[in-house]
Amino acid sequence: MSKSSRRRARAKVRKQVAQRKRAVPATATKLHAVRTTRAPARQVEPPARTVAKAEVEASRPGFADAVHAVLWRTGLLNVAAIARRELGAVFVSPVGWVVAGVFTFLVSGFGFIGTVLAGQQATMDGVFGVITGFLTLILVPVVTMRLIAEERSQGTLELLLTSPVRDWELVVGKWLGAFVFYLLLVATTVVYVVLLAVYLPDKTTISVAGLSIHVGALDFGLIAATYLGLVVVGAAAIAIGVLASSVTKNQIIAYVVSLFTLLAIWYTAFLLGLFTRPPLSLFFDYVAGYFRYQSFSLGQVALRDTVYFVSLAVGALFLTTRLLESRRWR
C-alpha cells in the first residue's frame, strides 16, 4: 500500500466524519430556525388578521366605491395618482428645492430689485422676463429630465406599465405633476403684484364684488393676460421636457435634448424669420414661440397663440405616448 493512497484514505475518512457531523447540527438548526420563525409569526398573525377583517366590515362598499368605479375607467384617477407621486418626489428630492430656490432668487433679484427698486419701473416685466427667459427654458428641463428617464433607468417603468395603466395616463400624469410644480412656482410671483399694488404711490380705485379698493395704478388686465400666457407656455415647455425625457435613460441627455428643443422652438424660428422674406418669414414668425408669448405680454389673449402652445403641448404628449407604446411593437 503506497503512502499516497493511505493519505487519500485518511482524507476520505475525515471527510466522511465531517459530513456526518455536519449532518446532525444542520437538521437541528433547521428545526430550530423553523420553530423560532414560525412561533412569533403565529402569535402576531391572529390579531393582525382580525384588524384587517374589522376594517373590511367597517368600510362597506358604498357611494365612494361607485364613483371610483366610474372614474377609474376614465383613467383620470391613474393620472391623478401618478401626478401626486411625481409632485411628492419633486419635494422630497433636493432638485425641487434647488429649482425653487434658484427661481425665487432670480425673480427677486432681477425681476423685482433690479427692475422695480433699482430701475424705478412699476411693472411686472422683470418678473415675467425671468419666467419666460429662465424658468421655461433652463429650469423646466431640470424638473422634467427625470420624469420618464428615471423610471426607465430604475426599472419602475416596468412596474407602472404592467399595472392596468394606459400609456397616455402615465404620460399625462407625469406632465401634470411637473406642471403643478411649475404653477406653484409661478404662483409665488403673485407676491410682487401685491407688493406693487400696495406700495405704488399712484393709486386708482377698482371695484371687486361691489367693494371699492384703493390700489396702485397697475394694468391688471395686462398682468392677468400675461399670467394666462405663462400658464400655456409652461404647459408646452413641460410637455416638450416629458418628450425629451422619454427618449433616453440618461437624465443628462434628457436635459440637453429638452433645452435645445426649447431653444430651437422659442428662438431659432424667430431668427430665421429675420433673415427670410414673406411668405416663408410669416411661417417662421408663427412657428417661433418667442413671438407667441410676446403677444401675451402685450396684454392680448389671442386665440391663435393659445392654440399654438396648447397644440405644442398636446403634440409632444401624444408623441411621448407613441414612443412608450413602441416598446410593444419592437
Added chain:
Amino acid sequence: MIEVQGLTKFYDERPAIQDVTFSVPKGQVLGFLGPNGAGKSTTMRILTGFLGMSSGKASIDGYDVFSHSLEARRRIGYLPETNPLYNEMRVVGFLDLMCRLRGVAPSKRRARIEHAIDVCGLEDRRSEIIARLSRGLRQRVGLAQAIVHDPEVVILDEPTAGLDPAQTRETRTLIKELGREHTVILSSHILSEVSATCERVLIINQGRLVADDTPQRLTERFGREHGQEIEMVLRGDVKPEGIEAKLREVDGVDEVVVSSAGDELWEVVVTGNSPGLREELTRAAVAAGLGVREVQAHKLTLEDVFLSLTADEDEIQEQEEVE
C-alpha cells in the same frame, strides 16, 4: 388561467424565445427554470404586457395580453427581476399608490394594504422610507406590491435572487402561502427553490421549452432513462479486477469503476439500471468474500436533470474530454 400558444419573440434577429406553449390551471404554482438568458424574463414580460410578442398568443383568464392588455393586466401582480421600487416613498405610501394604480376600490384599500403588510411581515417597517430598507426587506416590499390588489395571477421573476439563506427560506414559505389563493408563476435558475415550492416545472433553454412536468416525475423519468449511480466501499483481499468481474455479473449493471481507498479498501462506483440494484450488488460483493462497509445510491436531483437538459452539445463533449 394562463394560456400560452406558440409564443415567439425576436430581439432584432436573435430569437429570445421560440414557440413556447404551455397552460397553467387556476391555483397552480409553476416554476420556470432555465439558465440566465434562456428567455424566462422575456416570457414573463410578454405575459405582463410590458413587451409585445413577435408571434404567438398569450392570454390571462381569457384576456389576450396584447389586444386586451388592460383587462389582462388587471388580473396580474408582477415582481420584476430587478424589483424596482420608488426609493423616496414610504412602504405604506408606495403600497397605497400601487393599490390606486390597480383600481382597488377605496373601501377595500386599507384592508388590502394591511393584508399585504401582514403577509409579507412588514409590520414594523411600514413607515420606513424604502431607500433605507435592506435587500431582503425590499424584496418583501416587492412581493407586497405584487399581491396588494389581490390579483388572480402572481408572476415573480427570480424572487429570491440576492437574498441570504434565511431570507430565501422565508420567501419560499411566502410563495407557498400565495399558492393557496393565487395562480403563481415564478422563475429561477436555482433548482432547490423550484423543487421546494413548485408543483410543476417548465425547463427552458435557449428560448425553447425542453421539459414540462412535476419535479418528482422529472427526476424519476430521468433516472429511468439514464440509470442510477451507486457508490460502495468494500473491504477485502481481492484484486480490483476480481471485484470488477464479480460485480459486472449482476443484472442491469452497465459500468463498474474500482479504485483503491487504502489498506484493502476499495471504492467502487457502479452505474446501472434495475430496481434492486443495491441489494444485488451487496449480495454479489459478500459472495465474493468482500466486506461491505458502505452502499449509497447517488440520488438524482433536479439539478442533474436540469444540467443534462440545458447543457450544450459542446459542453457535454468538453466534459467527456476532461473525464
